[in-house]
Amino acid sequence: MEVKKRKDQWLQQDDDRLANIILQAVSEGRSQLAGFQEAAEALGRTKQACGFRWNKTLRKVYEKELENAKSQPKQMMRTHLKQALTSFDQLSEAYYELKEKHEQLQHDHVEVLQWLETGSKFLKKGNI
Template sequence: MTAVRQDAWSPDDDLMLAEVTLRHIREGSTQLAAFEEVGERIGRTSAACGFRWNSCVRKRYEDAIQIAKQQRQKRNYLKKQTIVATPHVSSLSVFESDERAFKQDSSSLEEGLSIDAVIRFLRGWKSTYQDLTRQIKMYEKDMKDKEEELYRLRDQNERLSKEVNNVQTDYRAVNDDYKTLIQIMDRARRLTVLTNDEEVKPRFKMDANGNLERIE
């Protein structure tokens, strides 16, 4: 059973699909047989090959398909002529001459098809390469922007961390000063209370002459 692949089609896969399909068309075979052959060679299902051919590859080989169909018609015609031909020497000579001319014509067409396929492949590869280059440049620019943003955020994080540490240090110092001040005020209050309690209020009395005299 042919394995199912999930990766993208490469230009080599497309070229192989085109060459095998065109060969089957020239030889009078079916496209399904071509898809099955390509699927076995590149590890894909025949359905995947058929979908790729109809949705993408076929559009790039319209001229080559017409040439392949003409070759198939000519091949079928020659086969019919072979069946109805009489075993006469002159007829056989004519047939051999026509067959040699057909082979030369087919060879020339196959050579032109091969060159055309190479040109199409190179043009498609050039376009793909340009697209990939643009995407790579875009990704590199995006990565550079992300790196700059990351550097900025790291610097900001370090600065904010230092500010938080400084604020925490100041808070601890103020808190310690506040506690010390409360302790001092509390001691002063207690000393004031003790002094007031221990202080003896003086007493006075008036003598016979009307003068005040302190009583100890």
């Protein structure tokens, strides 16, 4: 006698795929709801069915993985923030160096103009 399967029965591969999609979404900082929508499209089910399966059955199984996934966006944000602050410090340092060089060039420019003016006056007087 053959055992009949329900059309909407969840297979282990469906559960695995659903869990992977949800954990990936959460680790990227997206919501579980966004994961349900993505899983629905991938599995050919409704997002409500995916959400129900996750919350009723799989969430308990993947509790540790879910907690780890939730902490990943925070760690990534800290890393990005550190990089941004380092970049900001480097940019600030470069800005102040360029500002100092610019001021020196302005000063040199004024001196060259004064020297040219003095030379021009000297030539006009006919001292050569």
